[in-house]
Amino acid sequence: MIRLMTRAEIEEFFARLQKIEPNPKTELEYKNPYTLLVAVALSAQATDKSVNKATAPLFKTIDSPQKMLALGEERLADAIKTIGLYRGKAKNVIAAAKILIDKHGGQVPKDRYSLEELPGVGRKTANVVLNVAFGEPTIAVDTHIFRVSNRTGLAPGKDVLAVELSLEKRVPEKYLSHAHHWLILHGRYTCVARKPFCPTCVVRDLCHFPDKTKELPPEKPRLKTPKPKASSSKP
Numbered sequence: 001m002i003r004l005m006t007r008a009e010i011e012e013f014f015a016r017l018q019k020i021e022p023n024p025k026t027e028l029e030y031k032n033p034y035t036l037l038v039a040v041a042l043s044a045q046a047t048d049k050s051v052n053k054a055t056a057p058l059f060k061t062i063d064s065p066q067k068m069l070a071l072g073e074e075r076l077a078d079a080i081k082t083i084g085l086y087r088g089k090a091k092n093v094i095a096a097a098k099i100l101i102d103k104h105g106g107q108v109p110k111d112r113y114s115l116e117e118l119p120g121v122g123r124k125t126a127n128v129v130l131n132v133a134f135g136e137p138t139i140a141v142d143t144h145i146f147r148v149s150n151r152t153g154l155a156p157g158k159d160v161l162a163v164e165l166s167l168e169k170r171v172p173e174k175y176l177s178h179a180h181h182w183l184i185l186h187g188r189y190t191c192v193a194r195k196p197f198c199p200t201c202v203v204r205d206l207c208h209f210p211d212k213t214k215e216l217p218p219e220k221p222r223l224k225t226p227k228p229k230a231s232s233s234k235p
């Protein structure tokens with residue numbers, strides 16, 4: 001069983017991620033809470049890049065539930081057909097637009113219960129919207145956050161809910177608002193699934209993963225973040 005990070009290690013872990021990226025943002029493109037909700041719902045089992053590619057032209061004209069409803073399911077499906085599971089997603093987005101108009105005055109609700117009532121919106125999507133659009137300190141556990149939390153000993157858990165609840169308890173309050181993005185970026189660009197880039201990882205000495213890689217893999221590291229300065233990372 002992986003050793004849990006101590007409070008001091010967790011504090012240092014986030015301090016370093018914060019130093020690299022003081023103001024982390026979602027990589028999904030959006031114009032307002034509604035387009036964020038749609039983008040996050042479309043991103044299930046799809047990359048942010050593929051979603052952005054489809055939504056860039058769509059969101060130029062469609063940025064409200066009313067306009068989405070007027071567009072209709074068929075034309076929406078056609079606009080997002082490069083995204084996996086697009087037919088089901090188009091159906092859900094149209095059904096959600098109707099509910100937003102009928103029950104919420106065309107606005108995206110700010111509470112989890114109402115968000116999760118929308119078709120195609122689960123706990124993860126609701127958490128992203130609450131965090132990104134409304135500044136709530138929620139953590140939406142995706143595949144990257146699940147992996148990083150378990151590997152490092154930050155907040156191990158058998159399933160995404162266990163990891164989410166553990167993160168909420170263990171992440172210092174001052175880091176909670178941005179923790180979600182720091183962990184996603186770290187998992188996406190450094191602590192990647194197959195061969196993590198441990199030799200250049202800024203939290204290497206804090207991480208309890210027993211199988212850290214000793215050398216960089218032959219493929220070029222996809223580090224988005226700058227390499228740590230000697231002073232910012234202990235050996």
Ligand code: SF4
Pocket residue numbers: 151152190191192196197198201202203204205207208209212213
């Ligand atoms: S040292 Fe390796 S396993 Fe640990 S967080 Fe960094 S990249 Fe991930």
